[in-house]
Amino acid sequence: MSQRASVLVVDGHRASRESVSDVLTAKGFTVETAATGAESLDRLRHHAFDAAIVDIKLPDVSGLELLRALRTEAPALEVVFITGYGTPQTAIEAIDGAAFAYLTKPIEMEHLLAVLRRAIERRRLTQALRESEERYRLIAENIRDGIFLVDPDGRVLFANRRAEELSGHSQAELAGRPILSLLAPESLARAEERLAAIRAGQDVPPSFEAELVRKDGTRLWVEAHDTPIVRDDRVVGRLGLVRDVTERKRAEAELARQRDTLYQSEKLAAMGQLLAGVAHELNNPLSVVIGHAAILRSTADTSIAERANRIGQAAERCARIVKNFLALARQRPLEREEVSLNQIVREAVELVAYQLRVDDVDVVQDLAQDLPLLWADSHQFHQVLVNLVANAHQAMRETARPRRLTLRTRAAADRRWITLEVGDTGPGVPTRHRARLFEPFFTTKPAGAGTGLGLALCKGVVEEHSGRIALASGDGPGAVFRIELPVETSEARSPAPPRAAATTRISGRRVLVVDDEPDIVRLFVDILVADGHWVETASDGIEALESLDRSEYDLILCDLRMPKLDGAGFYRELAQRRPELLRRIVFITGDTLTPESTRFLEHVGVPMLTKPLTLDDIHRVTQQVLQAP
Ligand SMILES: Nc1ncnc2c1ncn2[C@@H]1O[C@H](COP(=O)(O)OP(=O)(O)OP(=O)(O)O)[C@@H](O)[C@H]1O
Ligand SMILES: [Mg+2]
Secondary structure (H helix, E strand, O other), X not given: OOOOOEEEEEOOOHHHHHHHHHHHHHXXXXXXXXXXXXXXXXXXXXXXXXXXXEEOEOOOOEHHHHHHHHHHHOOOOEEEEEEXXXXXXXXXXXXXXXXXXXXXXXXXXXXXXXXXXXXXXXXXXXXXXXXXXXXXXXXXXXXXXXXXXXXXXXXXXXXXXXXXXXXXXXXXXXXXXXXXXXXXXXXXXXXXXXXXHHHOOOOOOOEEEEEEEOOOOOEEEEEEEEEEEEEOOEEEEEEXXXXXXXXXXXXXXXXXXXXXXXXXXXXXXXXXXXXXXXXXXXXXXXXXXXXXXXXXXXXXXXXXXXXXXXXXXXXXXXXXXXXXXXXXXXXXXXXXXXXXXXXXXXXXXXXXXXXXXXXXXXXXXXXXXXXXXXXXXXXXXXXXXXXXXXXXXXXXXXXXXXEEEEEEEEEOOOOOEEEEEEEOOOOOOOHHHHOOOOOOOOOOOOOXXXXXXXXXXXXXXXXXXXXXXXXXXXOOOOOEEEEEEEOOOHHHOOOOOOOOXXXXXXXXXXXXXXXXXXXXXXXXXXXXXXXXXXXXXXXXXXXXXXXXHHOOOOEEEEEOOOOOOOHHHHHHHHHXXXXXXXXXXXXXXXXXXXXXXXXXXXXXXXXXXXXXXXXXXXXXXXXHHHHOX
């Protein structure tokens, strides 16, 4: 006790007051004196004493009344009573009034000193205890973790303010409550297993994650740290520290999602290369099968024509798959033009109108009249629609009639976005499939019926046009897919290539076909000659330039990848020598494009024919160029 203890001596008799004061001062106490109750209270207001020695008989007030007044003024003060004629009753009252001791006169000085020292010691212990309690309360109430103290039965003995905030229950509501009753059922099961393991003497990690159900029913993820409280080798309770980890959980989920997306896109990129390689090998032979089947269909007798038709259809189906692969692998540049989404919708529905009728599907085309035009790749959007309509059709085959396919287009009020919805009355998409719907190769259809590329392709195309696609329907029957597309401003656009307007097919023109693949050359010659054109061929760019020196052409179909002088080199030569012919070129592309080729094609904006070639494509593109002024 380094600090000197201070004592107030309250006594009406001056002599005895002073003699006590002298002895205490001599013993090293700091002493002040008071002759009356009022005076003693006044002293107390100006100084914090450790103890008071009070004669119970004072001129102005009874000792017991003074004791009560002292208690109010200085609750921690230790009081020692002294009297000459005390009765046991007074002593009991004094002690009940929380006096430290009660001494009768004559006072044995040594005795008084001993009692005083004990009183001061108690006072200092009480003070230290109070300070320590205050310190812990300060920590407990301000810490960012929830604190729960529970008894051996798991009932809450103490909960801090943060525990109140986390649980939504007041401290009073928490008191006595089984702590496990705050947990969500799944977490409860795990917490009980954990406790069982602890009771069985197993080692368990001190921290675990759990979900709380708050008073308002909302849930909250927390990390709990649980420590046994051991006294005399016995567990007398547990201390739980609880931290809100909602934000961390959210961040973790986000990270996992990003990792997954990255993984998906890497998978797609690797797959894209593989697919593009396969597609490359299939392109030319498929073009040949499709083309010749088409020619055969229009020239042979009916029974052969019918077979040619079937061959053609099967090959076109293969071609569609290959095109899906290529579009998915993003190995093809966008061929943007001004596009009417309504027109694409109508065309796509038209394509499958017959099969839809067979299956009794009503088609509702709710198309906005004033839809702004899109600056988009119409072929890719055509594929998107074909895929969405095919999915809806397949889904509705599983459900009873009536069956309805709804196609709805709308423009946003500011006309900067267009939405397209494709809805059906099929079984809908179960929640468990939602997350994976747009993943490549995710399919619920039997092998042979679906490859799981349709929606992945749709997503790829829509996102490449800076749009979004999502499943807009909830649980339960009926699926609705919604696509939102930005209407790009005209400044961002390059001039639209001319579109074929006339419906009569132009024939009798001179065409130069430049390609190093004899099969493809042969196919073009057959088709174009059947259309009534004059056709000449060249097997590379150099030969083509020689032909141009000799003759005039209305249309030049030119492969991009050729030996000696490739398509791009040929284009540049032409720009030097015969710039007026640049409008007459159509490039034939198909397989993997190098980034340079992609840039080149985007830059020159020349019409393209992409392999595998179909008869329709060839007619459409050649007519487009021939009809241009
Ligand atoms: N309209 C729909 N109604 C219910 N489920 C659908 C619908 N559209 C797609 N799905 C579900 O999404 C899955 C993936 O569709 P996606 O078009 O990507 O592949 P797929 O149709 O299975 O095969 P692919 O289109 O390659 O032939 C389908 O297998 C189906 O489970
Ligand atoms: Mg599909």
